[in-house]
Amino acid sequence: MPQHAPRVTQELLDEPHIEGRLISVLQLHDRVKELGADPEDVADEYALDVADVYRALAYYYENPEEMKAVRERRETDLRDLRENIASNRLDGVSPPT
Template identity: 35%
Template sequence: MSITHDEDILGGEPRVDGTRVGVRHVATRAIESGLSPAHVADQLDISLSEVYEALSYYYAHIEEMRELERANEDAFEQVRESSLKPKEPVQ
């Protein structure tokens, strides 16, 4: 299988071996954006079989994928809350 995990790449998220293309990235493009697997393969410069392997992994490990998405959303929210905000306009 060409799906691998490595803590030093993408924070350990599952990805296509030999690339920085994450399983969630492939799934987002193919499922949420409605792009064809062939189009996703072309855009991400991976093979069509790797797209299908990533999608297969995504569906076989759906709870893991949902947990990764929740963690990503939580991290994004923390960054947003701690980022500098523009000053209130003086009235």
């Protein structure tokens, strides 16, 4: 009996990802399309079936507005984090070395 690959879900992190895993659709897309990684290599790296990688890519392209919102939310969170770190350093608080 063939094994069914995990599906894309949003049960964790308020962002589409591979069911039962923490790897997100956006991360898989960026590895393959932005960094030029081979889908088979990405699947091997994350112990996924290559179909999972292609399923994530299909989800990304089938839901452009959602994926744009996810990317914008990540960028906002990262900017806020950087500003918070910079603000703490200005207040004389710095992370441990």
